[in-house]
Amino acid sequence: MTVLHARTEPRPLWLGTSWKMTKTLAESRAYVEELGHTVVPEGVQAFLLPPLTSLHVVLDALPTGSPVLVGVQNAHWGPDGPMTGEVSMTQVRDAGAQVVEIGHSERRGLLGETDEMVAAKVAAALDAGLVPVLCVGEPWSVRSAGRADAYVADQVRSALADVDPDDVSRVVVAYEPVWAIGEGGRAAEPADVVGVLDAIRGAVADLAPGVRLRALLYGGSVTTENATDLLDLDLDGLFVGRAAWTAAGFTALLSLGGRAVDRRDELSSTHQPRSR
């Protein structure tokens, strides 16, 4: 069962995709050219996170004035300098990125990214004027032990430890349970998600009383089949992998996002106090 929530103006519904380690330059250009014909529904904030190699192609191929935000899937926390193979937040900003993904579970689990590195990256992203999309989420062992809420709240507290409370409103958090991501993952049921979203909001309230995140998203095996139920939860959007790796897939999800915005707006208007 899902519970529909009114949209609180002017908060948009975010719908974004990371292409992870897929797509050549030609494939990236073809995707964006196809997407170029899509009108992003009003009230939806779309974002694309191509591989770093395709950043420029994506920026070039988007129509002038496109509302789609473009970013990268990772950057280093340090200043420019001797760090072979890495790129800094300043460098990706200079290359045109507006958004940077931080702390995806594939990087934490497979590439040794620690909570400390994640926290340093969030602070560095904000310093560079980027929108950090901070990924958090529990492995199945933690979920099955009934500790998902506490585990994810700890990840959020740790990642935002070095952030000025006022800047918490510039951070997007994506709740992505590790067991829900990628091939072999299974999408979380709405009931799996709500408690963790509340725990994230609770952790943010402890760190920055009265401050709301820029957006709180869900990600992990999102498809056109489950997006509507997920978008009827009290969250600000979805972060999608495979289902948006074609322009047609992303377009279909944007359209579902537009319908979710309409439902939220309708609900808001029916809850307006009557004028006297």
Ligand SMILES: O=C[C@H](O)COP(=O)(O)O
């Ligand atoms: O970056 C997106 C998430 O990791 C979800 O990926 P997925 O939708 O392919 O499960």
